[in-house]
Amino acid sequence: DIVMTQSPDSLAVSLGERATINCKSSQSVLYSSNNKNYLAWYQQKPGQPPKLLIYWASSRESGVPDRFSGSGSGTNFTLTISSLQAEDVAVYYCHQYYNTPQTFGQGTKLEIK
Amino acid sequence: QVQLQESGPGLVKPSETLSLTCTVSGGSISSYYWSWIRQPPGKGLEWIGYIYYSGSTDYNPSLKSRVTISVDTSKNQFSLKLKSVTAADTAVYYCARHFSTYCGGGSCYPVPLHFDYWGQGTLVTVSS
Numbered sequence: 327d328i329v330m331t332q333s334p335d336s337l338a339v340s341l342g343e344r345a346t347i348n349c350k351s352s353q354s355v356l357y358s359s360n361n362k363n364y365l366a367w368y369q370q371k372p373g374q375p376p377k378l379l380i381y382w383a384s385s386r387e388s389g390v391p392d393r394f395s396g397s398g399s400g401t402n403f404t405l406t407i408s409s410l411q412a413e414d415v416a417v418y419y420c421h422q423y424y425n426t427p428q429t430f431g432q433g434t435k436l437e438i439k
Numbered sequence: 440q441v442q443l444q445e446s447g448p449g450l451v452k453p454s455e456t457l458s459l460t461c462t463v464s465g466g467s468i469s470s471y472y473w474s475w476i477r478q479p480p481g482k483g484l485e486w487i488g489y490i491y492y493s494g495s496t497d498y499n500p501s502l503k504s505r506v507t508i509s510v511d512t513s514k515n516q517f518s519l520k521l522k523s524v525t526a527a528d529t530a531v532y533y534c535a536r537h538f539s540t541y542c543g544g545g546s547c548y549p550v551p552l553h554f555d556y557w558g559q560g561t562l563v564t565v566s567s
Contacts, residue, residue, distance in 0.1 A: 327500075360543050366553035375533055375557035376484065387555070419484060423537075423552050427499040428474075430484040 332431035349420035364424035443558035461534030472537035472551035477530040
């Protein structure tokens with residue numbers, strides 16, 4: 327199984343400041359034949375299902391604010407929120423769909439400082 | 440707009456079989472991969488398995504011996520059965536759709552990619 331490890335486990339950021347969440351995979355999720363990273367990011371608010379933010383490591387899902395961005399390749403990835411808004415308080419998960427079993431990071435809880 | 444809705448008993452006794460159904464509306468179940476994912480209270484997400492509309496499946500090895508996922512295209516539904524449950528199976532169970540087409544090199548292929556639609560989830564408690 328590909329183990330996904332997020333850091334930090336929790337994060338407190340002031341409104342308007344940048345938030346950065348990291349995700350490391352135990353093996354590369356970059357498919358060499360198409361040069362795509364099989365990595366997605368989701369946001370989960372209390373009592374709600376996860377919501378897709380980013381796929382292919384850096385492609386923003388339609389309707390997701392442009393303050394959310396994804397970067398990285400191979401085994402190291404980052405989700406960045408450029409200017410934290412109150413509605414961004416949530417748990418964020420990375421997800422690899424490179425192979426099965428598909429696996430998730432343990433989650434990073436983002437709060438307001 | 441595609442919508443997914445889980446249904447089934449919220450309480451299952453230990454050693455019995457958990458059975459859930461996901462009904463897809465606003466779109467066809469055809470040409471997509473569909474998954475079950477669970478989340479124990481206060482914990483992270485675990486992929487259980489997926490099914491392609493044609494019926495092919497893949498399961499998480501950690502649950503494979505106990506899991507069966509099936510599809511009924513005539514009802515636009517797919518289902519989960521998890522047998523011999525214990526308290527460790529208590530979780531919110533989600534059904535979700537995979538974005539399922541990769542196009543490259545002039546061809547398109549069905550592949551289970553990221554999850555683009557999720558159900559609201561249903562809490563299943565295993566207790567006597």
